[in-house]
Amino acid sequence: MSDLFIRFRWVILTILVFVFVTLFTAEFQQAQTTAVLASALRQSTPLLFGALCGVLCERSGVVNIGIEGQMLLSAFVGFMVASATGSLVAGILAGMATGALMGAGLAGLSVTLQGDQIIAGTVLNIAAFGISSYFFQQGLTLPSGKTSPVSLGPLADLPVIGRVFFINPPLTYLSLILIWLVWFVLFxxxxxxxxxxxxxxxxxxxxxxxxxxxxxxxxxIAGGCLAGLGGAYLSLEAVGSFERMMTNGRGFVALAVMIFGRWNPIGIWGAALLFGYASAVQTQLQFRGWLADDPQFIGMIPYVVCIVVLAGFVGRARPPAAIGQPYSRE
Amino acid sequence: MGVAESPALEVQGVTKRFGDVLANEDVGLRVERGRIHALLGENGAGKSTLVNIIFGLYQADTGEVRRNGEVLNLNGPRDAIAHQIGMVHQHFQLVPVLSVAENVVLGDEPTRHGVVDLDRAAAVVRELSERFGLDIDPKSIVEDLPIGIQQRVEILRALYREVDILILDEPTAVLTPQETNHLLNVLRGLADTGVAVVFITHKLREVMAVADEITVMRRGRVVGHTVPADTDESDLASMMVGRPVELRLKRTPASPGDEMLTIADLVVDDDRQTRALNGINLDIRAGEVVGVAGVEGNGQRELVEAVTGLRGVVSGSIILDGEEITGRSPRQISTMGVAHIPEDREKFGLIGAHTVADNMVLNRYHHRPYSRHGIRRPAAVDDEATRLVEEFDVRPPNIAAMVATLSGGNKQKVVAAREFSHDSKVMVAAQPTRGIDIGNIEFIHRRLIEYRDAGMAILLVSAELDEVLGVSDRVAVIYGGRIVSCEPAEGIDRDRVGRLMLSGADG
Incomplete structure (x- = not known):
C-alpha cells in the first residue's frame, strides 16, 4: 500500500490540493461547489472509460490511438439503436458491441497483419468520423429519454459528496466499479x-x-467494450442525443489520462478526476462570464492542464516495454 | 543401462531448411537420462536450430524427435513443456518488471479462486532454489538482478515445470568465470537427480570440464560424437572448425620500442560516483601487447573509457606519444591515434541499422576521401569497405548488408577492420573476442599480433584469462581499481595470476 502512495504521489498530491480548494470554497458556496464536483465526475467518466480501454490495450503491448473513434462510433450506434428500439439497454449493448468490433478490427490490423499500430488506430478514427457523419440524421430523439440518476439511499444524503457520488445514472456507477475490476484483473x-x-x-x-x-x-476486444461504454455514456447518459464529433478529443485526452495514471486503473481514476475537474472549472468560469469576450482562453484550461501534467509530471512513467511492436514468432 | 531402454531423447534424420539455407541436415542426437550432453559447434553450425526443433519452436522438414521411444509432434513450446522438455534461452526470456516468483510460474500459475497465489508461488520457488542450490529471493524484481542470477531464474522456471530434459543455449556466453563455475556445478547436480542436460556451447574448456558426452556440429551436420576421455581441446576445435586450429597463438617475442601510452596516477569514478580507479600507473610501448587481467567490475571498464575519452578523469594523466590526451573528446583522441574495440560492440561499436560500408568508416566518415566539403562520397566509402571486407574476411562479403544481420563474430570483424585500418598508434581492445567462435577468435588474435609487430601499442582488456595470457607480452592484474602486479607474460604462473585476480594478493 505504501508503495502505491509513493508511485502515485503526484496524483494524490494534486487531488489533495483540489479537495482542499474545494472544501475551502464549499464554506462559502456549498451549492456551487457541489455542482462543480458533480460536473467534474460527469466530465471524468468518459475519460475513465477511454483510459481503461487504453490500459487494457497498452498493457498487452498494443497502442490504441483509435479510442476517440471507438467512442465516437459507439456513441452514434448506441444512440441510433436506442432511438430506433426505444430501449436504452439495447443502445448501450449496441455501443459496447460497436467498440468491441472496432477493437477486433484494430487487433486484426495490428496483431494478425502486424501493421503499424498508429496507422491502424488512425484508420479507426477516420472511419468512425466518416461513418457517424454520413449516417447521422438530424432530429432523432430518445423516446425513453436519457438514463436517469439512481439515488443510493442514505449515502446520498451526505453533505457535498452524497450528491456528487451517490446520486448518479447507471453507467457512472458502472465506471466506478470497472476501475476496481480492471485493476483486479490486471494485478x-x-x-x-x-x-x-x-x-x-x-x-x-x-x-x-x-x-x-x-x-x-x-x-x-474487452477494451473496445469499455470504449463503447464511454461512447454510450456520452450519447445516452450525458447528453441524450448525438452530435457530430461529440467526443471532441476525449479519446485522446483519455490516453493522456492513462499515461498520467501510469497504466494503472487507480492512478487513472485520479488522473481522470483531475481532468474532469479542470473541465468543470472551465464550464463554471464560462458560466460566470469570466473573460466573456475571449471564452476560448477559458475553454483551453483542461487542455493546458493536460499538457502541463504530461510534460511536467510524467517524466519517469515507464510504458510497457513491448508497446507498439508487432510480434511474430520467428 | 539396459539395451532395450530407449534414451530420454532421440533425434533422427532431422533436416530443416530456411529458404536457401540448410540449417540442419540429417541430424541425429541421443540424449541419456542423468547425463550432460554438450552440443558443440561454431556460430551458425545449426545447434540452435536443432534445439529449437526439440523445443517445438521450429518444425523439422523431415526426421523425427523421440521422447522415451515415442515420436513427438510438437507445435510449440507448450507441447514441449507438456513433455517435460525445458529450455534456457540464450537471450533470457524473462519479464524484467515482474518478480522472480511471477516469472517462474508464468504460464502455469497456482491460483486460488481465480487469484494468482503469489505466496504459494514464492514458497515453491524458495523450495526449488534451496533444493538445487540456486539461492534466489523469489520476491526480487528480475531487472534488479545480475545476469548470472537471472539465468538461475530461467533454470528455476524449467525446474518448476518438472522437466527431465533441460536444454541450455549458450548459457555461459554472458557469465563471469565464477558464475560459470557455479552454473556447471548446478548442472552436475541436476544430472545427478536424473535430468538429461543438453548444453550448447563453443567453449572447449567447459565441455571438457563438465560434459559426459559430446556431439560436434558443423555447417548443419553432426560431424562427431565422443566423450571427454577420448579427446582433447585441440581435437574438438579441429572438429568444430573443420581444419586444424592453433589453440595456442603462434607468436614471436615482442620488440618494444618507445613508450606510446603512459597512464600516470589515474583516478576515475564510476557511474555511481564512487572510485573505480585508485591511481593506476601503466605504460605501453610501441610493438607490445599489455594485457589487463581481472575479475569483471574491478575498474577495467572505467580504465578503457578513460583512455578513449568516454569517461571523465578525476585526476592523473594519460599521455599518448608525448601528448596529453586527458580530458579530450573521444573524437579528438581517436583522431590523435587511439583505436578502440569496445566491450559492447552492439551498443558502442556499431550501428546495427546501417550498412557494413557505413560502419567501416564510422570513425573517419567526416574526413577525406569519405567526405569533401561536408558532402559524403559514397563511392570512396564503398571502395574502402570492399577492401576491408576482403581483408578481414567478413561474411557474407556484402558491404550493403545491414550490420544487424551479421553474426557476432562478423560484427566484431567489422569493428576490428575499422579500428585497425585507421593508422592508430594505440589500440584499446576490450573483450575483443567475447561471444564469438573459435575461428574468429583465432583471426582476431592473429591480427592483434600482426599489428603489434607493425609497431602498434596494444592495451588488451579481457575477462578470459587464457586470452590475456596467450596474447599479451606483459600481464597486468587489476584488482579493486589498482594494478596489483605487472610482469612479463613469458613463464607466468597461471594459478598465481588467478589468486591475484581474486584477492589482489599473492597468497
Missing amino acids: RTRWGLWTRSVGEVPSAAETVGISVARVRYTNL
Missing part, C-alpha cells in the same frame, strides 16, 4: 499476469506457452 488474476508479460516481453510469454495473439485480441 491479481492469471489473465492479468499474462497480459502484462505479453506487453513487456511477448517472446517470454510465448516460450511458456501463452499465445500472444490470443491475449492481445482478447484485451483489444
Whole structure:
C-alpha cells in the first residue's frame, strides 16, 4: 500500500490540493461547489472509460490511438439503436458491441497483419468520423429519454459528496466499479499476469506457452467494450442525443489520462478526476462570464492542464516495454 | 543401462531448411537420462536450430524427435513443456518488471479462486532454489538482478515445470568465470537427480570440464560424437572448425620500442560516483601487447573509457606519444591515434541499422576521401569497405548488408577492420573476442599480433584469462581499481595470476 502512495504521489498530491480548494470554497458556496464536483465526475467518466480501454490495450503491448473513434462510433450506434428500439439497454449493448468490433478490427490490423499500430488506430478514427457523419440524421430523439440518476439511499444524503457520488445514472456507477475490476484483473488474476508479460516481453510469454495473439485480441476486444461504454455514456447518459464529433478529443485526452495514471486503473481514476475537474472549472468560469469576450482562453484550461501534467509530471512513467511492436514468432 | 531402454531423447534424420539455407541436415542426437550432453559447434553450425526443433519452436522438414521411444509432434513450446522438455534461452526470456516468483510460474500459475497465489508461488520457488542450490529471493524484481542470477531464474522456471530434459543455449556466453563455475556445478547436480542436460556451447574448456558426452556440429551436420576421455581441446576445435586450429597463438617475442601510452596516477569514478580507479600507473610501448587481467567490475571498464575519452578523469594523466590526451573528446583522441574495440560492440561499436560500408568508416566518415566539403562520397566509402571486407574476411562479403544481420563474430570483424585500418598508434581492445567462435577468435588474435609487430601499442582488456595470457607480452592484474602486479607474460604462473585476480594478493 505504501508503495502505491509513493508511485502515485503526484496524483494524490494534486487531488489533495483540489479537495482542499474545494472544501475551502464549499464554506462559502456549498451549492456551487457541489455542482462543480458533480460536473467534474460527469466530465471524468468518459475519460475513465477511454483510459481503461487504453490500459487494457497498452498493457498487452498494443497502442490504441483509435479510442476517440471507438467512442465516437459507439456513441452514434448506441444512440441510433436506442432511438430506433426505444430501449436504452439495447443502445448501450449496441455501443459496447460497436467498440468491441472496432477493437477486433484494430487487433486484426495490428496483431494478425502486424501493421503499424498508429496507422491502424488512425484508420479507426477516420472511419468512425466518416461513418457517424454520413449516417447521422438530424432530429432523432430518445423516446425513453436519457438514463436517469439512481439515488443510493442514505449515502446520498451526505453533505457535498452524497450528491456528487451517490446520486448518479447507471453507467457512472458502472465506471466506478470497472476501475476496481480492471485493476483486479490486471494485478491479481492469471489473465492479468499474462497480459502484462505479453506487453513487456511477448517472446517470454510465448516460450511458456501463452499465445500472444490470443491475449492481445482478447484485451483489444474487452477494451473496445469499455470504449463503447464511454461512447454510450456520452450519447445516452450525458447528453441524450448525438452530435457530430461529440467526443471532441476525449479519446485522446483519455490516453493522456492513462499515461498520467501510469497504466494503472487507480492512478487513472485520479488522473481522470483531475481532468474532469479542470473541465468543470472551465464550464463554471464560462458560466460566470469570466473573460466573456475571449471564452476560448477559458475553454483551453483542461487542455493546458493536460499538457502541463504530461510534460511536467510524467517524466519517469515507464510504458510497457513491448508497446507498439508487432510480434511474430520467428 | 539396459539395451532395450530407449534414451530420454532421440533425434533422427532431422533436416530443416530456411529458404536457401540448410540449417540442419540429417541430424541425429541421443540424449541419456542423468547425463550432460554438450552440443558443440561454431556460430551458425545449426545447434540452435536443432534445439529449437526439440523445443517445438521450429518444425523439422523431415526426421523425427523421440521422447522415451515415442515420436513427438510438437507445435510449440507448450507441447514441449507438456513433455517435460525445458529450455534456457540464450537471450533470457524473462519479464524484467515482474518478480522472480511471477516469472517462474508464468504460464502455469497456482491460483486460488481465480487469484494468482503469489505466496504459494514464492514458497515453491524458495523450495526449488534451496533444493538445487540456486539461492534466489523469489520476491526480487528480475531487472534488479545480475545476469548470472537471472539465468538461475530461467533454470528455476524449467525446474518448476518438472522437466527431465533441460536444454541450455549458450548459457555461459554472458557469465563471469565464477558464475560459470557455479552454473556447471548446478548442472552436475541436476544430472545427478536424473535430468538429461543438453548444453550448447563453443567453449572447449567447459565441455571438457563438465560434459559426459559430446556431439560436434558443423555447417548443419553432426560431424562427431565422443566423450571427454577420448579427446582433447585441440581435437574438438579441429572438429568444430573443420581444419586444424592453433589453440595456442603462434607468436614471436615482442620488440618494444618507445613508450606510446603512459597512464600516470589515474583516478576515475564510476557511474555511481564512487572510485573505480585508485591511481593506476601503466605504460605501453610501441610493438607490445599489455594485457589487463581481472575479475569483471574491478575498474577495467572505467580504465578503457578513460583512455578513449568516454569517461571523465578525476585526476592523473594519460599521455599518448608525448601528448596529453586527458580530458579530450573521444573524437579528438581517436583522431590523435587511439583505436578502440569496445566491450559492447552492439551498443558502442556499431550501428546495427546501417550498412557494413557505413560502419567501416564510422570513425573517419567526416574526413577525406569519405567526405569533401561536408558532402559524403559514397563511392570512396564503398571502395574502402570492399577492401576491408576482403581483408578481414567478413561474411557474407556484402558491404550493403545491414550490420544487424551479421553474426557476432562478423560484427566484431567489422569493428576490428575499422579500428585497425585507421593508422592508430594505440589500440584499446576490450573483450575483443567475447561471444564469438573459435575461428574468429583465432583471426582476431592473429591480427592483434600482426599489428603489434607493425609497431602498434596494444592495451588488451579481457575477462578470459587464457586470452590475456596467450596474447599479451606483459600481464597486468587489476584488482579493486589498482594494478596489483605487472610482469612479463613469458613463464607466468597461471594459478598465481588467478589468486591475484581474486584477492589482489599473492597468497
